[in-house]
Amino acid sequence: MKHLAILIVEDNPQDERLMLRALRKANLANTIDVVRDGQQALDYLFAEGEFAGRDGGLPAVVLLDIGLPRLSGLEVLERLRADPRTRLLPVVILTSSDEENDRLRSYESGANSFVRKPLEFAGFAETVARLGSYWLLINDPLRL
Template identity: 55%
Template sequence: MHTPILLVEDNPDDEALTIRAFGKNGIQNPIIVARDGQEAIDYLYGQGHHAGRDLSQRPILILLDIKLPKLSGIEVLRRIRSCEPTKLIPVVVLTTSKEEDDLVKSYSLGANSYIRKPVDFMQFMEVVRQVGIYWLMLNEPVQN
């Protein structure tokens, strides 16, 4: 069984493209989708609709958008890094934000990478492919 990836994305088109890109590139990890910041927190800490979830199954990677409903990606990242069970999970900020402040805050709060989503379909697919190869095949994660 592969360790899941948590995709925190409120745009259904970007969600579908990301899942498709992983599938086309042979990445078999299950993808858990949270469509807002609060849902991501609920999944990570077994709250709300995710109460009772096996918390030993931590994601191997979190792909985090910045502009999210309910809780911003910045706030989600802050909470991930402030809690012992989640603070070492790799977080890749994958966003359309071009704001320098978002970039600085993301790295200041411990993002492992910050990637601006390409608008072009083929470029987006290539970015997701490279993210998958690096974080799921080359990177050596901390065992939860």
């Protein structure tokens, strides 16, 4: 079986550290890659720009924030769904936004899930660990 990776797209260094810590604490022995803006996410996924020549394949899941520099998470999601190489790639919107419009636009754009980041550390860590466990251990992914 192919080694499954997680791609975290997060511009907040504190949230990034908490997510990495929670995933490692959940004993997920997977590669966890991090990019910090929407353009980097696209470059990583399509092996372009600074990631030209990257040969890691697609991750098992993308944990995508909405409020990103350069390109928003929703713009990234729309581009992923428009490309046949990534249109079925699982994308979880993981955001602090509680706006109904963000939730609606996320699902309309093809998000597999919309998860609000809990404000307290313990809840945030548990949410991220559960997401990682579900997408890497429970879900039966397509072989993209």
